[in-house]
Amino acid sequence: MYYIVVNYVVSLIEGMEGTSLQTITMKTIILFLTLCIASVKCQDVGRCGYIQASNQYQVLEINNRCYHMVQDSVTWEQAASRCNSRNGTLAIIRDDATNNQLIQRAMSLDANDMANVSFYWIGGRVQTPGAAITWQRDINGAEVTNMYTAYVDDEPLGSGTTGCLILDPASMGWATDFCTVTLELAGYVCELASGSMSNLRTGASKVLLTFLLTLVLGYLV
Structure with missing residues (x-):
């Protein structure tokens, strides 16, 4: 140019x-x-500036991916559907760096009165206690094999075939809850492509x- x-x-x-x-x-x-x-x-x-958010501080880029920390309280299944409709997926957290950055941003949003929620759905399901996590497909449509976990103490709890992962910033890790339940203080994290x-x-x-x-x-x- x-x-x-x-x-x-x-x-x-x-x-x-x-x-x-x-x-x-x-x-x-x-x-x-x-x-x-x-x-x-x-x-x-x-490269994440194209993402429409009520506050751009809810959007951050990690490892060439964009993460939108949506403040709407919905079920896990609704959150997954909304992310898919944006050509994204509920966040697939693959390592400590990504997990820590999302937690730090969530805590910062809360501390600066820019958050309506305290927890965030992420893109994994746990069918039985101790079972491996089944993740949403990657934003490219590929199946995900991801061995990384960041459970808080006493998790995952036994919630049968309906257990879904939720990011708990205050505990610096993940918890589980029923996928079909709308939690008043639970938003969700969409993972989207970086740039276009x-x-x-x-x-x-x-x-x-x-x-x-x-x-x-x-x-x-």
């Missing part, structure tokens, strides 16, 4: 016969300053539009 801009500026300057060097210099400086500002604004959006080609194209378009507007204004000055 920048090579195209530089080449365009060079050809523009070469075509400015009779124009003073000072005018050319000022126009070039304005052009590149505007491009820098536009680029910074595009980067600020981030449409977002990248939008950012490039903003830079190009800014360049063209600056060029027009430069001629008018």
Whole structure:
């Protein structure tokens, strides 16, 4: 993108016969300053900036994935359906780093009065006490084999074929509850793809539009 801009500026300057060097210099400086500002604004959006949330602090990026900490109280099954409708999945927590970052963000949301809930459904089910977790499919549609667990003491409890995982930030781990129960203080975490080609194209378009507007204004000055 920048090579195209530089080449365009060079050809523009070469075509400015009779124009003073000072005018050319000022126009070039304005052009590149505007491009820098536009680029910074595009980067600020981030690769998870496309996610619509009531508060963008509910969204964070971990290991090239986006996690939206939704504050709506619904059942596990409803949460799973809502995430799937967004081309995502209920969060699949694969390691300590992801678990800790989600817990820290949940605690920060609560401490800053930006949370309506205290717990969050995540994408695993436990059929019987001591059984392996059955995870939702990955955002790419693949089945997930994930041996990582972060149960709090005395979990998972025996809730038969309806036991679903819930993130408990205050206890720094996971608990279980009935999948079909709406818990007043339980939201959910959606795992979504990080970035998109449409977002990248939008950012490039903003830079190009800014360049063209600056060029027009430069001629008018």
